[in-house]
Amino acid sequence: MSRKLRSQSWFGGLDKDAFIHRSWMKNNGLPDDAFDGRPVIGICNTFSELTPCNAHFRGLVEQIKAGVLEAGGLPLEFPVFSCGESNLRPTAMLFRNLASMDVEEAIRGNPMDGVVLMAGCDKTTPSLVMGAASCDLPAIVISGGPMLNGRLKGRTIGSGTDVWKFSEDVRAGVMSPADFMAAESAMSRSPGHCMTMGTASTMASMAEALGLALPGNAAYPAVDAHRARLARLTGRRIVEMVAEDLRPSQVLTRQAFANAIRINGAIGGSTNAVVHLLAIAGRVGTELTLDDWDRFGRDVPTILNLMPSGQYLMEEFCYAGGLPAVMKEIADMLDLDCLTVTGRSVGTNIEAAENYNPDVIRPRDKALTQQGGIVVLKGNLAPHGAILKPSAASPGLMQHRGRAVVFETIDDYKRRIDDPQLQIDENSIMVLKNCGPRGYPGMAEVGNMALPQKLLKKGVRDMVRISDARMSGTAFGTVVLHVAPEAAVGGTLALVEEGDWIELDVEGRRLHLDVDDGELARRRARWSAPKPEMAGGYQGLYVERVMQADKGADLDFLIGCRGHAVPRESH
Secondary structure (H helix, E strand, C coil): CCCCCCCHHHHCCCCHHHHHHHHHHHHHCCCHHHHCCCCEEEEEECCCCCCHHHCCHHHHHHHHHHHHHHCCCEEEEEECCCCCCCCCCCCCHHHHHHHHHHHHHHHHHCCCCEEEEEECCCCHHHHHHHHHHHHCCCEEEEECCECCCEEECCEEECCCHHHHHHHHHHHHCCCCHHHHHHHHHHHCCCCCECCCCCHHHHHHHHHHHHCCECCCCCCCCCCCHHHHHHHHHHHHHHHHHHHHCCCHHHHCCHHHHHHHHHHHHHHCCCCHHHHHHHHHHHHHCCCCCHHHHHHHHCCCCECECECCCCCECHHHHHHHCHHHHHHHHCHHHCCCCCECCCCCEHHHHHCCCCCCCCCCECCHHHCCECCCCCEEEEECCEEEEEEECHHHCCHHHCEEEEEEEEECCHHHHHHHCCCCCCCCCCCCEEEECCCCCCCCCCCCECCCCCCCHHHHCCCCCCCEEEECCECCCCCCCCEEEEEECCHHHCCHHHHCCCCCEEEEECCCCEEEECCCHHHHHHHHHHCCCCCCCCCCHHHHHHHHHECCHHHCCCEHHHCCCCCCCCCCCCC
């Protein structure tokens, strides 16, 4: 390698500072030649026993280290904040930006020449990529992989998706509490993240689609030996990337984001990909807007027959050919010249891909939905936009006019939803306020509100629901999300009252509150902002500086790439 590596500004030379850096590192048993100028590879590990999706990373990291060593690098593992979706309160999304700050500063402040990003659970992928993009050192993603399929009484069940279904069935009286409890242990039966096309699987797919991970990263199960081999190859590849000086800014182009948006439509990916890709683009300085999601994804068919949009799970997706097979099916919609971390183009990466199961990865003429991309809605109720996932919605509700049943907060919703006196029917539109970035805070996954028990018992299984919240990628329904501006900052959503008429027109991309401007002005004059749930600390900083959903819900002072230079020594 002809150029001097970044790590040598720590470990090279004979002065006092180099002595300090090398000497303390040697207490781990490192020999003198570990500091001879070979690439130092940081392994950013989101292992945590409180993040069940990533709890198997102790084993996976050993494969990465072996790959780095085999390629002539020095692997050094470091921990960062682990955003576990299933346990963190009030919502993991509140801490995505905090985790990204941890990642960014850890990379910049330490002697590494490249970094492997170990991601798995929902927010760990975007937080790691956001942090790495803000430093722009050579970086590559390895995902932990999905769990094995859930199995209950001889049938396959999917994480998240069947939770929502079973919960509704129990409340409707068509599933027993005993069967519900049996499903709890049957659903999560191996290490790994959700095996539906939830946010974890979606973001693993987005990492591969953007060109940040090796082909096959998205779908191999956590316990498949291919996952370990992929980790080993990832360790080897990052050493080569350092030699090539192949950095995120060269991969994360506007064309790469356009590819990812189209691929998200093809796989029926999570709506959460919207805020995450917008935030990642903001960190690397690539132009991307909410409208681009509609512009690039509008005519993309959903061809992956996977829960929650379809029938199968990640195991079947993997063995049908994985993401490369999906990409090849829609290759004419993609920019095949985009550079990836392989050092090759997208087109070269997918050239040999095959579809081994056309019922899982369907041909385009048999798509689940011909227009499967994320829909961006606008109108007086969402001046800056709102989104809807057509592949998970009911066709009969895609054009709908109904009266609003309004819940001011999530607590108000929980108190009233099963009240027999609640004035609601299947034609009503459920409206939930104050669950956006500032309002919750953190924009929790509560937008797919469970329906009233009295309607469930009548057989109703979907209604139009509108909020400034998000929903789990495993969820489904005709759910309008990410309304911007949110209610907590005085968006029109804050002014909706019980009984107002609302119109949803998905084809026309319109979301309209049928209340005249004069009345809205009178309501606005009476409105006052809710008090924050918590004062001070990180939550106080978050509420003060978080941007709206249409901007990716990043903190305003984190936008842009700050690079990896640190000119001053520590002693």
